Amino acid sequence: MAKLLYRIGDWVYKRPKRVILAWLLIIVALAVVTLSSGMKFSDSFSIPGSKSEKAGKLLEKATSTNKNNDTSTIRLIFKVNNGKTLMDTSIKDSIDKLRTKIQEEDKNVLVVSDPYKMMTISENKKIAYADITYNEKADKVSEESKNKVLQSIGITRDAGIQTELGGDVSFSELEIVGASDAVGLIAAFVVLLITFGLFLAAGLPIMTAIIGLLSGLMCIFISSNYVDTPVFSLSLAAMIGLAVGIDYALFIISRYRQNVGEGYSLQESVSRAMATAGSAVLFAGVTVIIALSGLSLVGVPFLKVMGLGAAAVVLLVVVASLITVPAVISLAGERISPKRKNKIFKSIKVKDKKQKHSFWGGIVSKYPIIIVVSVLIVTALFSYQALHLELGLPDNGAKPKNSTERKGYDIMSEGFGKGINGQLIVVADASKASGNYLVTLQEVTKEIEKLPDIKFISPAIPVGNGKLAMINIIPKSGPNDKETKDLVEKINKEAETIQKNKKVEIMVTGSTAVNIDTENMLSKAMPKFILVIVGLALILMTLVFRSIFVPIKAVLGFMMTIFSTLGFGVMVLQDGHLSGLFNVAAREPVLCFLPILVTGILFGLAMDYEVFLVSRMREEFTKTGNAKQSVISGIKNSGTVVTAAGLIMTAVFLGFAFNVDANVKSMGITLAFGVLFDAFIVRMTFVPAVMVLLGKKTWYMPKWLDKILPKIDVEGEDLMKEEQVS
Template sequence: MAKLLYRIGKGCVRRPLAVILVWIAILGGTAALGTIWKGPVSNDMSIPGTKAQEALDLLKEEFPQATGGTIRLVFASENGALDAADRRQAILSALEEIRKDRAVLNVADPFATGTLSPDKSIGYADVMYNVPAMEVSEDSKERILDAIESTRAAGVQTELGGDVAMSELEIMGVSEILGIVFAFVVLIITFKSILAAGLPIATAIVGVGIGMMSVYYSANFFSITNTGTILAVMLGIAVGIDYALFIISRHRQQMAEGLDAAESVARANATAGSAVIFAGLTVIIALAGLSIVNIPFLTVMGLAGALTVLIAVAVAVTLLPSVLGLAGSRLAPKAPKQGRGMSKDKKPFAYKWGRFVSRYPVPVAVVIIALLLVVALPARHMELGLPDNGAKPADSTERKGYDLLSKGFGPGFNGPLVVVVKGGGTGNVLQDAAAEAENIKQLPNVAVVSPPIPNQKGDLVLLSVIPLTGPNDKATKRLVHDIRGLGDKLMVTGTTAINIDISERLNDAFPIFGAAIVVLAFILLTLVFRSLLVPIKAILGFGLSIIATLGAVVYIFQDGHLADLFDVSSSGVILCFLPILLTGVLFGLAMDYEVFLVSRMREEFTHKGQAKNAVVDGMGLSGRVVTAAGLIMIFVFGSFIFADDPMIKVMGFSLTAGVLIDAFLVRMTLVPAIMALLGRSAWYLPKRLGRILPNVDIEGESIREELEKPASRAAV
């Protein structure tokens, strides 16, 4: 691999403008595809084969009028009842205006249907469309927004709910841009050069642009979710900057040692570029591995992220060398002033830290492991689910509507269960449904069971069951299972039941995915480091990172501690697919740091044969870069913590916490401590296994040997 990347680097330096123009053409082409032919981005997280999904599919077939998109208008009055003449007229006029929309199938009259709270201070009206929620047009949404302005002007508080998204998720907003700005500051401090600091940002933006436009275009053929696009942006920016950082750092280090700029680019591409290829490959395989769990939206999300990472790798080993070739010697670090060379006392902090950890490996390892286990404790009571409107920001119309409905009708009203009753042996489906409704009423936690609604064929009946508790409450989950336990004639669906089934399916899939990740990590790291103990140590460290990160997430987002600090609007459940997603993403990133850090230790050990010194020297040579890379990812991921969407917020926090824990506590502290304890045995590999394993040569040893041959011949 090193030889191939060396030749690619040489070619990019010889023809930099041609390579740059090719990438500009690719960016322009994908931008055209992603803007002109952009596909629909949805919030659909259904899983075929679950009980709730099977019931929903039957519902769509037998009750098509009940499966269109719905916008719920929630009305409230602080002074008097909603049926006062002026308020009643304002509400009815707004609903009449909404009825003029040809896409509207039905608009309920809250005064005729009785959808008012007992004191008549809160009510709601459902607007049903003749198309699915994700296909409701912007014109229809604008008509709703215009109509509710009239009710608000009349003194009626009007909020929105339902399954139609009234606003698109913002990508690359102010917080994300600030994340990139902070990353730029870290690069300036690391390189002490604005030019060198700007290159990783520029190349990362090119990669993210191509990746995102490709994802938008592919939404015409696959169901792409909002969280999938955000994940692609997060990873594209973070790894794009980091991969360029590693290559540029190696390039500048070589130029500081006196190597010609053009030759240095090729060698940096061969050595650091090999590590980038491997690191990117681990992220790609981990993300693509999400398809193992056989959950469509998670598979597409992983593939979207993997595509963006693949493009980031390609940019790093082709476009970046071309730009470095054009920059020439201008990127060379300034020579230290006379009398200020690198003495022992002037060694970088990473070198001193490595020396400290190696000197006291046992206390350091004990403290770090104990700290991580303490942080992980809250993960023992983790509850999984999908955030609903109750998790939206407190000032959002969805959250206000959710709170009003809970106040007026009870918390369970925001999570109704839809029950489909199949015809029984009596031949009278309505009689069967009435009997089943009575059985359901006897179950704990049931507030209301609606009158039965038969289909046109007369063989199915629809019931709506309102629980006493909210959608993500444990008691609501038990009620779903209790209703299903009444017999095979009852099928439960609806948003709440679907979310419960998704969470349970993901729980079942997590051990399979986790096992696959462990096996993958062991194989890849054994190939790279030609060692058995290094992969085992890396896997155990990764396990500590995962459980500690999940513990921190549960502590804040489920238990509610420090909620104000992180602007968490509502605590209760953890995003159901977060453990699997976090495992896949963090595995790739953890292996990045493992490769960049430990590969330098192995390189030093190979050259000098002193295991403990190799740990210290490896930390000194790569610690600064790994620190910068970790900080960049923390700033990029951390910027998404300020998103309004609760799913994006928890994803941003978990990735930020994961990188913080893995990069600084595990890789930069625990890893050198364990490596110092293992000594030479860390690099043990049975001879028979060593002959079987291919030599991937990410340190570029083959390049050095090839370049040293002409020099040795000339000396002879």
């Protein structure tokens, strides 16, 4: 592998303009296809084969003959204060005027319900709601229609009525790359500038990362027309692609500059950087791709699509790093040489490169036992928080407190109880029932009504032309409360008795039911997924580092990172600590698929830092045979770059932590902490301390096993041997 990448680096260095032009033409071609085909994203969380999914399909099939089946709603939520009530004439006139204006000005509106006729008014007459029903799905409701609603609600707001919005049409649009993400990029640029001391060298990693990222995102745009793709998968792919793209380019450019500093020519420096750092980039990238693709094992379609989409972006980012980085280095020439520095950095004193070890390397080698114990204590403190992890699906209650959806959510809870935001839909199939099926459905409704935690239950409402009915239930508790989940479980248990005695099949759907099905599916898949991930790590690390203990240490560090990250996620997203800083809804359950998603992503990223840091240590050990000195030397030569890479990736993820979308925000927050913890607590602290304690045993490998395993050269050993022979 090292020899092949050496030749690629040499070939690209001689043809930089042609390589850059070819890549730009690829981007243009993808852009043309994207513009011509468009894009189509969804917000589906259904689980194939689950009861909630089956119930949803039955309802959809029963109503398929209705030409207005594709509908969506915007909920107008009203609250009056200052001693007034909704019964006041002025208040009623303002609401009627608003309803009429919306109905008349938008041809896509089917109906605007009347809260006075529908009796959707709270007992104290202070809170009410009206639904605007559109003749199209939520994702098809135009910005023009949304703007008309936003402008129209000025009628009631000017009349002193607090008016907020809810429903299934979102007003807080997902930002793929927003202002907060730009701040993350700026922070990454600052880290690169401090690392290299040159504006041009600092900008190159970001430029090459964006080239690969744009290519990958446009591939997702195109594939969304053929595959059901969750909209927030774009942000996941963007944050991972951007972070690893910058890091990979950083490693190659850093090694190139080091080679130049050692006296090699510019062309030879590029080729050698590709053979060594490039090999590590390729291996690390493949590891991330495999980890993301591993999400396919879970059996959840939207996670599979998210994982494969992000994996495709990482693949293109890796290719861009290995192809465009040597090209831009060739074009930059001496302008990114380590001998050059911008004026603002010339006064900064740099430590002598010839010193035997860095400050941190000396600390780690001197106090390994204290460091290992301290890291284990810190890990235990964070991991302990994960013991009370609660999972759920995001709703308007998880949105920022200043958003209209969140305000409307809180007003609805205040006026009608928490259960109004998590209504359950019970689908009753009486096709096999004997006698009058309508009477049977009434009896079924009475049986369900006896269950606890039900605030309201509607009569069985026939749906379609068959013997199918829908029963609406409003729980006393909130959509993500344990009591509501228990109610769904009790309904499912009662369904077995009803099926046996009444020959009526009962299924529950709605966000809470989908949440339970998703949680059960992921709980079953998580052990298998972790087993595959851990097994993969052991095999890959053994192949690369020709050691038994290095892979075990790497997996142990990975598990420490995962449990600590989940603990931090519970502290912020669930318990509400630092909620003001990140503008998150306090005391909301953690996104149900976040643990398995974070596990897959952090595995790949953790292995990145393990490869970049430990491969350099092995390279030194191969040369000197001194285990302790190889650890110190590895920290000295790669520590600065790994530190910069960790800070860059953390900055990029933190940018996404301030995204308006609750899913993206939770992923950004947990991944930022996970990378920070893994890079600095595990890889730069725990790993070298353990290696110092193990000494030469770190690199122990049975001879029989070493002979039968295929060899993967990521340190350029073959090149060094050829150099010694010549």
